[in-house]
Amino acid sequence: MAVIEIESLTKDFEVGFWRKRSVRALDGLSLEVARGEVFGFLGPNGAGKTTTLKLLMSLIRPTAGSARILGEPVDSVAMRRRIGYLPENPYFYDYLTGEELLAYVGSLFGIRPPMLDRKVGELLQTVGLADARRLQLRKYSKGMVQRIGIAQAILNNPEVVFLDEPMSGLDPLGRREVREVIASLRSRGVTVFFSSHILPDVEALCDRVAILDKGKLREVGALDAILNVKIEGHEIILARISSALRARLGELCDRITPLGDRVAVRAATARQVEAIVSAAVAAGAELVSVNPIRRSLEDYFFKEVEA
Amino acid sequence: MRVLAIARNTFRENIRDKVLYNLVLFALLMIVSSLALGQLTLGHTDKVIVDLGLSSISMIGTLIAIFIGISLVSKELERRTVYALLAKPVHRWEFILGKFLGLAFTLTVNVVIMTAGLILTLACHGVGAGSCLRLLPAVYLILLSLGLTTALALVFSTFSTPALSALFTFFLWVIGHFNGDLLELGRLVESAVFLRLCRVLYYVLPNFSNFSVIDSRNVIQSAAYYRPIDPWGVAWATAYGLVYGSLLLGIAIAVFSRRDFK
Numbered sequence: 001m002a003v004i005e006i007e008s009l010t011k012d013f014e015v016g017f018w019r020k021r022s023v024r025a026l027d028g029l030s031l032e033v034a035r036g037e038v039f040g041f042l043g044p045n046g047a048g049k050t051t052t053l054k055l056l057m058s059l060i061r062p063t064a065g066s067a068r069i070l071g072e073p074v075d076s077v078a079m080r081r082r083i084g085y086l087p088e089n090p091y092f093y094d095y096l097t098g099e100e101l102l103a104y105v106g107s108l109f110g111i112r113p114p115m116l117d118r119k120v121g122e123l124l125q126t127v128g129l130a131d132a133r134r135l136q137l138r139k140y141s142k143g144m145v146q147r148i149g150i151a152q153a154i155l156n157n158p159e160v161v162f163l164d165e166p167m168s169g170l171d172p173l174g175r176r177e178v179r180e181v182i183a184s185l186r187s188r189g190v191t192v193f194f195s196s197h198i199l200p201d202v203e204a205l206c207d208r209v210a211i212l213d214k215g216k217l218r219e220v221g222a223l224d225a226i227l228n229v230k231i232e233g234h235e236i237i238l239a240r241i242s243s244a245l246r247a248r249l250g251e252l253c254d255r256i257t258p259l260g261d262r263v264a265v266r267a268a269t270a271r272q273v274e275a276i277v278s279a280a281v282a283a284g285a286e287l288v289s290v291n292p293i294r295r296s297l298e299d300y301f302f303k304e305v306e307a
Numbered sequence: 308m309r310v311l312a313i314a315r316n317t318f319r320e321n322i323r324d325k326v327l328y329n330l331v332l333f334a335l336l337m338i339v340s341s342l343a344l345g346q347l348t349l350g351h352t353d354k355v356i357v358d359l360g361l362s363s364i365s366m367i368g369t370l371i372a373i374f375i376g377i378s379l380v381s382k383e384l385e386r387r388t389v390y391a392l393l394a395k396p397v398h399r400w401e402f403i404l405g406k407f408l409g410l411a412f413t414l415t416v417n418v419v420i421m422t423a424g425l426i427l428t429l430a431c432h433g434v435g436a437g438s439c440l441r442l443l444p445a446v447y448l449i450l451l452s453l454g455l456t457t458a459l460a461l462v463f464s465t466f467s468t469p470a471l472s473a474l475f476t477f478f479l480w481v482i483g484h485f486n487g488d489l490l491e492l493g494r495l496v497e498s499a500v501f502l503r504l505c506r507v508l509y510y511v512l513p514n515f516s517n518f519s520v521i522d523s524r525n526v527i528q529s530a531a532y533y534r535p536i537d538p539w540g541v542a543w544a545t546a547y548g549l550v551y552g553s554l555l556l557g558i559a560i561a562v563f564s565r566r567d568f569k
Binding site: 013059060078081083086087096107108152 | 308309312313316319320323324386387388390391392393394395396397398567568569
């Protein structure tokens with residue numbers, strides 16, 4: 001069952017002071033996210049990712065189309081009890097301490113002490129801010145703000161969590177912590193919808209991704225399907241090759257890369273693979289491995305967007 | 308409950324932004340006036356202290372109501388703190404009402420402490436408790452006026468920049484004190500259209516003189532002479548403040564509910 005249903009969602013913004021003109025930030029976006037999925041929402045700056053998230057949070061209203069979360073319209077206040085949201089570059093009340101911010105957010109969900117105190121303590125531990133619990137947020141680093149942002153987004157044990165660029169501004173350690181939080185949410189069956197520029201993280205975490213560019217959906221699907229369909233060739237690693245074989249390989253393949261006492265040979269077609277392997281075996285070389293060249297999400301993303 | 312949580316947080320913000328530092332100014336004013344006025348006035352020191360004290364409470368409160376009120380919503384938008392908040396189970400009307408109540412509570416605490424300071428100063432000059440109690444209706448009317456000023460600033464805060472909001476609120480606050488003169492002006496100019504226009508403005512614009520003039524007497528002056536203030540006048544001012552304030556909050560909620568947070 002889909003927990004997020006987006007249908008032909010469109011948003012135009014008016015720009016200009018005297019001569020107002022309309023700019024389409026999101027153009028007929030339709031997609032569904034199933035329960036328990038970790039869904040990556042990718043796209044370059046200005047692609048419409050944050051606009052989509054704001055529409056889902058009912059912070060802005062659509063020009064056309066509609067969206068439902070957990071079967072309810074996005075402006076349902078009751079539905080918001082069951083979701084969590086981390087805005088892009090979050091900024092919270094900097095006069096509050098981490099502990100006070102979470103207690104304030106908890107009170108908006110009607111969580112009361114002593115349950116609230118316990119919950120706040122657990123969450124601060126989870127996001128690694130237990131030592132900074134009594135520090136005002138104005139003294140937090142960007143990474144710490146991001147982590148307290150994630151804590152406030154999951155305080156109510158949400159069924160669906162929306163994270164807008166959760167890895168932004170984090171050091172490698174912070175990124176790993178956020179990855180762990182997302183992985184633990186997944187293991188608890190929570191649906192996670194997140195936008196990110198950090199593609200290796202998306203690749204490591206997401207079941208499915210959507211790629212958005214200039215407000216339009218370019219591709220959506222399972223990560224494996226998107227990447228596997230695009231196999232570009234094979235890489236054959238050979239050892240103990242003679243100079244005669246090297247010359248022969250030069251005729252058979254597109255590219256030979258020396259790797260110490262081995263070589264990596266790149267073949268574009270299955271027929272080329274067959275010919276290279278036969279020639280290598282006949283010349284007495286050692287066949288170390290034959291691997292399909294599976295493009296990384298990053299390669300794929302840039303190629304799609306550039307296209 | 309969510310309204311109270313937002314109000315509590317707004318109050319905490321005001322306290323931590325050191326809004327109550329104005330009390331130091333007020334305390335200094337009371338001490339200096341208490342020492343200096345005894346030398347300058349002939350036997351009416353307490354009356355001058357009441358006049359100065361209540362005027363200061365009103366002026367300081369108005370400045371806080373305007374300058375904090377105009378940033379109540381705009382600061383949340385500018386710093387984007389509103390994004391995470393409105394994604395919680397919070398209605399937009401709850402947000403506006405919570406912000407209003409938070410500042411109203413800050414002003415109440417402020418006014419209560421300043422009034423206590425004024426009474427203490429008067430006690431030092433030998434004014435009895437009974438006379439001091441006669442100041443309370445005037446203080447109450449000042450509080451009502453501050454509530455209305457806050458609501459006015461809040462309306463502008465929902466759609467305008469802080470600078471423009473401050474300007475609009477201040478203009479309306481000034482005009483609101485001379486609202487009665489609009490009707491007089493309409494009567495003086497012999498034009499039915501102009502009179503109608505003045506009448507419309509008289510009823511549409513906030514009338515702050517309802518809180519400062521009762522029974523044709525200046526409230527602060529009456530308090531300075533420990534004269535009783537007409538209870539019907541106070542009741543009318545209360546009813547006016549509640550109705551007009553509710554209308555202003557309704558406008559603020561309507562504007563804020565339709566806003567896109569780009």
